[in-house]
Every structure is written in C-alpha cells, then in structure tokens.
Amino acid sequence: MFKGTEVERLRRASQAAAGTLAFIGSKLAPGVSTGDIDQWVREDTARRGGKPSQLGYHGFPATVCTSRNQVVCHGVPNPEERLARGDIINVDVTTNLEGYHGDTSATFCIGEVSEDARRIVDVARRCRDAGIAVVRHGARLGDIGAAIEELARKEGCSVVEEFGGHGIGHQMHTPPTVPHTGKRGTGIKLRSGMVITVEPMVNLGRPEIRILPDGWTVVTADGSLSAQFEHTLLVTADGCEILTRQEPVLSLNVAC
Template sequence: MSIPLFKGAEVERLRRASQAAAGTLAFVASKLTPGVSTGDIDQWVREDTARRGGKPSQLGYKGFPATVCTSRNHVICHGIPSPAERVARGDIINVDVTTFLDGFHGDTSATFLVGEVSDDARHIVDVARRCRDAGIAVVRHGARLGDIGAAIEELAKKEGCSVVEEFGGHGIGHQMHGPPTVPHTGKRGSGIKLRSGMVFTVEPMVNLGRPDIRILADGWTVVTEDGSLSAQFEHTLLVTAEGCEVLTQPERVIPLEIAC
C-alpha cells in the first residue's frame, strides 16, 4: 500500500484532529488523581471528545471495547479501562487518546507520575519521553525510516533501558493506522526515504527491564514479561522539508506529575 502525502486543506484538518486529541489528553491530565478509576478516564475521554466535535477513534477498532487505552506500571500498551481499576499513589499511567474529527485522526499519549513515585518510575518516564523526542528530532524530508528507530534505541540503551520491538508508530490520516510502520529500533540509513507530506506517529514503548512482552487473556493488554515498569509517549508528525511539524503539540505544556 502506498504512503499518502498530505497537503493544503488536508493538513489543516489533520491539525484540527490532532489538536483535539491533545486537548483531550490535557483535560484528562487536569482531572487525574489517586483513587479515580481507569473507567473514569474512559468516561472523561468520551465526554471531552464529544465536546470538541469528534469521536474516539479507538472505540470499536478491531473490537476494542473502550474510548482510550490506559496502561499502568508494567502494562506496555492497550490497557482496557475498567471501573474496578483504581489509580494509586506511586503509579505511572499512560493515557493514549486518538480523535476522529472532520474525516481525519490525531493520536497522542503521555505517561503520568501519580504522587511520589520511585526513582525507577521517574527514570523510565523521563527516558521514554526523551526517546520520543530523539526520534522526532531526526525526522525530515530525505531522512530514512531507520534513522528514527536508531536514535530511539541508542538513547534507551545508553540509559539502561530497552525498547519494545513488536509495536511501533504508524501512518495516520483518513485511517487511524496505515503505512508506514515506524519501528522504534533500527539502523541509520536503512528503510524508506521520508517525504514531505507524510504523516505518522512516533510512540516508543520503553521498558526498565527486558523488551520481552506478554499479551493477557483479554487479547489486548500487553505487559512486560519480566514485570518491569514500562512507559510511552506519542506524537503525530507531519514531515516537512525543514524537519517536521508536531501536529499534537499541546497549546500549553501538559504537566506529567500529578500532585496528591
């Protein structure tokens, strides 16, 4: 399948969808506190997405039963919200929001630190955020797809962490998931050449321990095989001649530390 190139009015609509997703993520961050359930987060995303005129892209996608992924501590990704699952002091939790608005999708996530967390928790969240940013920093017209994964993997290894290989970034636009697949490990100078107008996500999943994964019986929830902490950050990007535009950059910095 060919990789679409977006321009003009399409880019503006992608911006709107991406900003809606970023706004909803910021809204969730403003309400997070110990004791809330991940089911509460699901409801907040449902309501805030509707207020912005959009629809939650994840709801019903390949049968996914919720509007958002909520992944706590050793959950790598695709955690299913539940009224029975409570956020506690010392947790880290990734909230992954995707919004469908005016024919386009925008996708973003962040990992939050709830109250006083361990040094290990703080470390993995910091490394995951910097890995995302390292991957974004090499994106430009003419760069290679492998440059992104190489930059992420090099930083993670330097910090004593590992990168999940089974899941990566993805093209996004009219479809939530499309080409290209964006590996978060790789070799510089390898893979397809990036072209202005490509839109995709960079969303490394970084583990404190080994990179091995296990999928739970629900068919969705992915956890670290060794039980170690995992963190993830995600942006949707537009490739440009000069570099890239981060379409899901929030209007204001979203605080990652949730005071208790």
C-alpha cells in the same frame, strides 16, 4: 502525502486529541478509576466535535487505552481498576474529527513515585523526542529507530520491538509502520507531506512482552515498569511539525 486543507484538518484533529489528553491529565489522582478515564475521554471528545477513534477498532471495547505500571500498551479501562499513589499510567487518545485522525499519548505520575518510575518516564519522553529530532524529508525510518534505541540503551533501558508508530490520516493506522529500533540509513525514505506517529514504548527491564488473556493488554514479560509518549507529526522539508504539541499544558500535569 497531505497538503492544503487536508493538513489543516489533520491539525484540528490532532489538537482535539491533544486537548483531550491534557484535560484527562489534569483530572488524574489517586482513587480515579481507568473506567472514569474512559468516560471522560468519551465526553471531552464529543465536546470537541470528534469521535474516539479507538472505540470498536478491531473490536477494542473502549475509547482510550490506559496502560498502568508494567502495562506496555493497549490497557483496557475498567471501573474496578483504581489509580494509587506511586503509579504511572499512559493515556493514549486518538480523535476522529471531520474524517481525519490525531493520535497522542503521555505517561503521567500519580503523586510521588519511585526513582525507578521517575526514570523510566523521563527516558521514554526523551526517546520520543530523539526520534522526532531526526524526522525530515529524505530521512529514513531506520534513522528514527536507531536514535530511539541508542538513547534507551545508553540509559540502561530497552525498547519494545513488536509495536511501532504508524502512518495516520483518513484512518487511524496506515502504512508505513515506524519501528522504534533499527539501523541508520535503512528503511523507506520520508517525504514532505507524510504524517506519522512516533511513540516508543520503553521498558525499565528487558524488551520482551506478553499479552494477557483479554487479548489486548500487553505487559512486560519480566514485570518491569514501562512508559510511552507519542506525537503525530507532519514531515516537512527541514524537519517536522508536531501536530499534537501541547507541551505547556501537559508539563503542568505530568508530575515526573
């Protein structure tokens, strides 16, 4: 549980991550490489006094995950991979500031995109928000997963089960794991002062995934589009505080 000055430091780390994500979103355009994104995250994080939490994490070779089109998560930036008009891309930023971590992601549309792309981005955003809406002291982890899964299913989409949200604080990933599928009334109870992420990965097709030979990049098994949005949350007595909120900025840059 976090309180007092620890919460304030988590707020600062989370706002730093959110600011970097918004900055990256403003620069995305056809022709930009995912390697460019990695360099921009490195530079912007340093300008904000932080360090990229992802760099070197279990050997991850970059400062940010860049997951394009059918990539579900953990896409590795590459100078040869360039964004094209019609792409969607998730940019996942985590910042270590003063020993505390903030984690956030958004899926951006590159120019005009297909109706399917627009739909999966919209559903993924709403699934994240549905999960957040049930977070409060005394709620259970299964309540979050059920809310997300119910909405995705209603929209004819699926939720990836192998990856979930997580606790966060002095480390980027801590217990508990926050599943994005589940049954209401199950799982551990949330307590005021807990800090977690909600970050559902939603597929236009089936939920099955596979990992590419690089050992990191996760793609949809059927090649369908996937999208994700993430916030870091502080659980409170009557709901939660979204520590990485910066929606007025992001909304200008997410074309979908």
